[in-house]
Amino acid sequence: MSFALPSIRSGYSPSAVAGPSRLRSFSTSQVHSVSKRKLIAKRRKAANLELQASKVIKPESIDPVLGRVNYRAPSSRTLFAQAQSSSFSGTGITSSSLPPKPENEWDNSKLKGVLLNYDEIAYSPPPNYTQGERPKHLLPGISKADEDLLFGALPHISTELSYSTSNNRSGNGSEIAVEEEQNKQSEMLMRILDLRNSSKSAVNVLNRQRVIDAFGQGKDTGSSRVQAALLTSKIHNLLSHTVQNPKDTSNKRSLRLLVQERARHLKYFKRTNSKEDYDHLLADLGLESGAVEGKLKFAF
Secondary structure, eight states, rough: OOOOOOOOTOOOOOGGOOOOOOOOOOOSSOOOOOHHHHHHHHHHHHHHHHHHHHHHHSSSSEETTEEEEEEOOOOHHHHHHHHHHHHHHHHHOOGGSSOOOOOSSTTTTTHHHOOOOOHHHHHHOOOOOGGOOOOOOOOOOOHHHHHHIIIIIHHHHHHHHHHOOOOOOOOOOHHHHHHHHHHHHHHHHHHHHHHHGGGGGHEEEEEHHHHHHHHTTOOOSSHHHHHHHHHHHHHHHHHHHHHHHOHHHHHHHHHHHHHHHHHHHHHHHHSSOOOHHHHHHHHTOOOOOHSSSSOOOOOO
């Protein structure tokens, strides 16, 4: 059987004839060949980063309320293995193998020395009034000038007025009686104004004024530095209440809100001030940067 071949016209080309379709690879980016040297360097860099990350001691827990980063102490088995490996190398156990110490201690902070503890004041021994001792802390609102006026000049003025109104001015017995009566009145006034006999709210009011005097020079109350100090004082005060009353969920929510508000003030202070000022403020407040930055996770 024979078939008729198609006639070849002028201008015919083989590409014009329809043929079977072929699959072609498509990519929007140009194909680059990675050299073997660069691939080895990339893998070596990834291995070094993984090794450095394994040497870093990760914190066991972060307390955003107190601003503490807690690290787990190494076990005795780990210390023994490190001692054996270091004895072979002759280097000894380095500080990098031990948990890092806290950056800022609360006990050594400036805010800790400014705040007054209600329990320490309430249960402290009273002053010896017979020997002329004065209360260590007075009610809020009484300045040093007021204290000198009430306990210094006022008793003498009252004594002189009593002498002038007394009928027997020349009698020694009346002068002694008036002086004793005046001492009793002065002692009664000291007892009334003594912070030991006040409530906890009065101590909180005095703490607020002391924080403003220490961090804002007595006038600045709205800066982020002063607000962070005031919020930290409120947080420590409310934390002691939540520890004693663990079922008080309302105050726990208030505590979380205070911590978040303090974090916002600290972030603003970090943006608007230098790193040295920011680190100095954290040291004054007894906080660590790893506990007040980033995402805050609460345990309650």
